[in-house]
Amino acid sequence: MDIDPREIDNIAKLSRIKLDDAEKVKFKNQLVHILEYVEKLNELNINNVKPIFYTSPLKNVFREDTLKPSFHRSNILNISPSHVNGFFKVPKIIE
Amino acid sequence: MFLHELTANGIREKVKNREVSCVEVVKELFRRIKQKEALIEAYIFLDEEGALSKASEIDDKLESGKEIGLLAGIPIAIKDNISTKNIYTTCASKILENYIPPYNAFVVKKLLQEDAIIIGKTNLDEFAMGSSTENSAFHITRNPWDTESVPGGSSGGSAAAVSADMAFMALGSDTGGSVRQPASFCGNVGFKPTYGRVSRYGLIAFASSLDQIGTLTKDVFDAAMLLQVISGHDALDSTCSALDVPNYLSDINCRDNVVRIGIPREFFREGLDSEIRNALMNALEIYKKNGAVVIDLSLPHCEYAIATYCIIATAEACSNLARYDGVRYGYRSRLDDDNIVDMYSRTRAEAFGDEVKRRILLGNYVLSAGYYEAYYLKASKVRNLIKNDFDEAFTKVDCIISPTCPTPAFKIGEKILDPLEMYLSDVYTNIANLVGIPGISIPCGFTTAGLPIGMQILGKHFEEKKILQIAKLFEQETDFHLQKPKLD
Amino acid sequence: MEYNIVIGLETHAELNTDTKLFCGCSTSFGSEPNTQTCPICLGLPGVLPVINRKAFDHTLKTALALNCEINDFVNFDRKNYYYPDLPKNYQISQNHFNVGNNGSVDIIVKGEKKRIGINNVHLEEDAGKLVHPEASDAGHSLIDFNRAGVPLVEIVTNPDLRSIDDVQGYMHTLRNILQYINVSDCKMQEGSLRFEASISLCRKGAKVFGNRVEIKNLNSMKAVMKVLAYEISRQKELLDKGAQIVMETRLWDEVDGVSRRMRTKEEAHDYRYFPEPDLVPILVDKKSIDRIRETIPELSAMRRQRFTSEYLISDYEAGILTESKPLADYFEECVKLTIVSPKELSNWIINDVLRVLNEKKSHIQDFTISPKMLVDLIEMKSEIGGSIAKEVFSEMSNTGKDASSIVREKNLTPLSNAEELNFIISKIIEDNPKAIEDYGKGKKSALSFLVGQTMKITKGKANPKILIDIFREKLENNL
Structure with missing residues (x-):
């Protein structure tokens, strides 16, 4: 198998990780190597198998709608990279 | 015998009987750490001041005759992906290099309630992704048995600290073998409980459906003691069981449960080191001598476990690690950041290591449009097949015994360039995470080169107690767990 | 040219719980920024969600009130996308096993009853709020996470709406239902009711529908109406010229009254949904459905x-x-x-x-x-x-x-003192000979006029019933 260079660009974008050209090649090759190994799963006939997403038998876990004190704002803002007037501050958002 | 050579329970007895004060224990331990840490580098952060102050608090309690907790006076190390309030918790990542959590993990709260003394935070593979602790953003940790070898991972710092007598016990986390494999490499007892036995609240997530906090200790009794404290229901973790926690310490010497031992033949095929195979065969003889029946088993889908794990773990990881974006906490790129998308991509490019990036990329690949069914859904189905293998097996046997790892500790640098090769070292361990069952690794021999060999015992969901008893029997019949690395 | 219009609507309503969906922080509106936050709703490393029972019950109630089939197996999924108001960079939502499916709402449009299909009803967490400082050269944005994690019920229609009137009727009816069953206060000005619309046009008689345009960021029913009117005329104009409609997502600009391209289909988000491993499934049995159904009042x-x-x-x-x-x-x-x-x-x-x-x-x-x-x-x-x-x-x-x-x-007791009344009435009869004459001619309205005059003078304090009796008596005697 192979991964198209455009696909690597797309995956890097989805991952929000900036990659330079050398890294793109390196990670592409490693991903291909791993995905080829993973293709092992195609040996199995799984058409009638149900997927499992949870190993715990738990169901219906709820909490009651009861107020708990929020955190002191300064405790939260003090660990942030940038804040002003009680807000978190980030670079301009361009859609 | 030096104080630092004692087990946690040994220290506990001495403290309780007032033979030694907690402050003395902590001071002695830090003397040891100062001697050996430069060589081993098990820790990311040491809190001598905090430990001493907690120690004198417990001494005061003892002095005034107040009731003391189960772990009173025991210095304990904590893997640095478990949140400690007001103490750095970095996940061995540059992205959390300066992060100080404003809250304690559930297990940390429990430790403090039981009067344990937190001495520091141990090294790991960044975000627990790795099997050698070489993926730490800060430094590598060396195996006390051979400082040219890795301690295993990802809880390599915790395992090395316990093995080098630089901690009496330690917490780790196990997503695909990250407690059991380093325990095996460093000659400790490593226990991964059933998924849901211990709250994950405050454990910094790698793969949510696989992660479980586990213990690294010098013997099985200490494992039972620590497990006793950290187990139990937590209303803040929806996946945490409300089942009663049995008393793991009472009847730990009971041998009634050592009955039918399953041996999965798939685990003894090619790729298994011959010295390890021999050690396992000898171990089985010991069980047989003590009345156990050894039953040949097949777990036909286990050869697909690594592939399944690769997909599920990376898919969950890419989502769990999306929150490290430089907005609310942690590292933010200092480059000119004129728009948020670039800020995200640069922050994450600069502050994540290669292994973490690789898994995020892979996870996003397998979840991305058009691939979900071919990868994630398929893996979730195979996960069911693997689970069925175990359900079936446990109708015939009480536990399953195998090597913990196919090889002893490997050399630093040996596998780091081949990610897949590294993933394959989890071949016997990650099935327990995929299925959610408990497993322990205990020392069962040494290679001719003097490296520890670990034996894994897997049990049914929530049968921790039985596993501890089975492990304890072996420990009573052998002295592998008493061996210490020569660090002088 | 004549066109058929097809519209689908997604409605997000904030549920009126005291606390957020996954933590105990308050949901109240209008507090200082970031004062209603905690490690859980800020997505700090290591935190986990636990579902608010009331939020779930409210969602179930909504699904029942909208005549949905209730799924006996419900779970949550992660919807992965990066946005600074989304603390974890994924939203815990539902994609596959929603609370309810295949419901309907009956609306009345121009006196005609019409049934709008509800595709699904599901529960999810809200995001925080972005503040963009006014100066256009500010170079930064600010985030308030107070709203992050507030429970939202999302109600998705089938593409059954065929006109702006349909949309208006639907929104009105839906809001009415949500208020009736008391799951949301639907306060538009506080953003507790928000919409996303999708619209496509096709020439009358044509078999294939045109490309769909989605419009986000509609914070009031008025905005929905305006943007749809705008879109219909924009798309008609393009189609009349023979142009193609681009499949895209647009944003409504309230200030300029126009919709603007946000992203094309090629740039569409890939949400990479997968089941949320930090939560366990919810099994909904008949008993819990009945328990919730009982709380739904007559709509x-x-x-x-x-x-x-x-x-x-x-x-x-x-x-x-x-x-x-x-x-x-x-x-x-x-x-x-x-x-x-x-x-x-x-x-x-x-x-x-x-x-x-x-x-x-x-x-x-x-x-x-x-x-x-x-x-x-x-x-x-x-x-x-x-x-x-x-x-x-x-x-x-x-x-x-x-x-x-x-x-x-206020001493407003009616005047019932006969003597005083008699005096006033005699004066009125004296002053209004024309009315007396009319009455004599059988004009009954003359009596009302006289009563009215009396009420005026007495500043309404006289009892009209008594007045009528007295007048009648006097006038009959006079004849």
């Missing part, structure tokens, strides 16, 4: 119908009275307390109560006059006369006092 459409048949009021009046549940409850409470006709009660409520509430921009729940007080007043009316009654009503609404004390304090 307004049914109630409106019943009001017309049971209380003999017009459909129009019933419509007004059932517009909100508290108002309909108020009316029925009044009906229970008196033998005064429902019709008269309805008149009072529609003409007087609603007028006062409108003036005061207040709600019936906060109204100073209780049903009992209103009924007492109306029962006094025959005694004190209509105009005094109205005066007393207005005093009651201002002071919250009951009718009898106001009448006593």
Whole structure:
């Protein structure tokens, strides 16, 4: 198998990780190597198998709608990279 | 015998009987750490001041005759992906290099309630992704048995600290073998409980459906003691069981449960080191001598476990690690950041290591449009097949015994360039995470080169107690767990 | 050219719980930024979600009220996308195993009943709020996470809406239902009701529909109406010119009154949904469905119908009275307390109560006059006369006092002193010979005129019934 260079660009974008050209090649090759190994799963006939997403038998876990004190704002803002007037501050958002 | 050579329970007895004060224990331990840490580098952060102050608090309690907790006076190390309030918790990542959590993990709260003394935070593979602790953003940790070898991972710092007598016990986390494999490499007892036995609240997530906090200790009794404290229901973790926690310490010497031992033949095929195979065969003889029946088993889908794990773990990881974006906490790129998308991509490019990036990329690949069914859904189905293998097996046997790892500790640098090769070292361990069952690794021999060999015992969901008893029997019949690395 | 229009609507309503969906932080509106946050709703490393039972029950209630099939297996999924107001960079939502599917809402458009299909009803967490400093060169944005994690019910229609009138009718009915079942206060100005629309046009007679355009960021029903009107004319214009509609997502710009391209299909988000491993599934059994169903009151459409048949009021009046549940409850409470006709009660409520509430921009729940007080007043009316009654009503609404004390304090007791009345009446008869003459000729309206004159002089204090009797007697004698 192979991964198209455009696909690597797309995956890097989805991952929000900036990659330079050398890294793109390196990670592409490693991903291909791993995905080829993973293709092992195609040996199995799984058409009638149900997927499992949870190993715990738990169901219906709820909490009651009861107020708990929020955190002191300064405790939260003090660990942030940038804040002003009680807000978190980030670079301009361009859609 | 030096104080630092004692087990946690040994220290506990001495403290309780007032033979030694907690402050003395902590001071002695830090003397040891100062001697050996430069060589081993098990820790990311040491809190001598905090430990001493907690120690004198417990001494005061003892002095005034107040009731003391189960772990009173025991210095304990904590893997640095478990949140400690007001103490750095970095996940061995540059992205959390300066992060100080404003809250304690559930297990940390429990430790403090039981009067344990937190001495520091141990090294790991960044975000627990790795099997050698070489993926730490800060430094590598060396195996006390051979400082040219890795301690295993990802809880390599915790395992090395316990093995080098630089901690009496330690917490780790196990997503695909990250407690059991380093325990095996460093000659400790490593226990991964059933998924849901211990709250994950405050454990910094790698793969949510696989992660479980586990213990690294010098013997099985200490494992039972620590497990006793950290187990139990937590209303803040929806996946945490409300089942009663049995008393793991009472009847730990009971041998009634050592009955039918399953041996999965798939685990003894090619790729298994011959010295390890021999050690396992000898171990089985010991069980047989003590009345156990050894039953040949097949777990036909286990050869697909690594592939399944690769997909599920990376898919969950890419989502769990999306929150490290430089907005609310942690590292933010200092480059000119004129728009948020670039800020995200640069922050994450600069502050994540290669292994973490690789898994995020892979996870996003397998979840991305058009691939979900071919990868994630398929893996979730195979996960069911693997689970069925175990359900079936446990109708015939009480536990399953195998090597913990196919090889002893490997050399630093040996596998780091081949990610897949590294993933394959989890071949016997990650099935327990995929299925959610408990497993322990205990020392069962040494290679001719003097490296520890670990034996894994897997049990049914929530049968921790039985596993501890089975492990304890072996420990009573052998002295592998008493061996210490020569660090002088 | 003529076009067919197809519209689908997604509605997000904030559920009226005290706490957020996955943590115990308050959901109240208008606090200082980031004061209603904790490690969980900020997505700090290591935190985990636990579902708010009330939020789930409210979602189930909504699905039932919208006639959905309830799924017996419900779970949550992660919707992965990066946005700075989304703390974890994934939203815990539902994609596959929603709470409810295949529901419907009946709406009335231009007197015709129409059924709108509901594709699904599901529960998810809200995001925080972005603030963009006004200076265009500010170079940064600010985030307030108070809203992050507030529970939202999302209601997705099938593409069954065929006109702007349909959309208006649907939104109106939906809001009414959500308020009736008391799961959301639907306060548009606080953003607790928000919409996303998708619209496509196709030439009449054509078989294939045109490309779909999605419009996000619609924070009021008004905005939905405006943007759809805008989009319809924009798309018609393009289609008339023979151009293609681009499949895209657009944003509504409230200030300029236009929609703008946000992203094309190629740039569309890949949400990489997968089941949320930090939560366990919810099994919904018949018992819990029944328990929730019992809490759903009679909805307004049914109630409106019943009001017309049971209380003999017009459909129009019933419509007004059932517009909100508290108002309909108020009316029925009044009906229970008196033998005064429902019709008269309805008149009072529609003409007087609603007028006062409108003036005061207040709600019936906060109204100073209780049903009992209103009924007492109306029962006094025959005694004190209509105009005094109205005066007393207005005093009651201002002071919250009951009718009898106001009448006593203000000395509004009707004039029943016969001597005084006789004097006034004699004077009126003297001053209005024309009216007397008319009465003699059989013009009955002359009597009303005379009564009216008397009321004017007595400032409404005379009892009109008594007046009529006296006039009649005097005039008959005069003839």
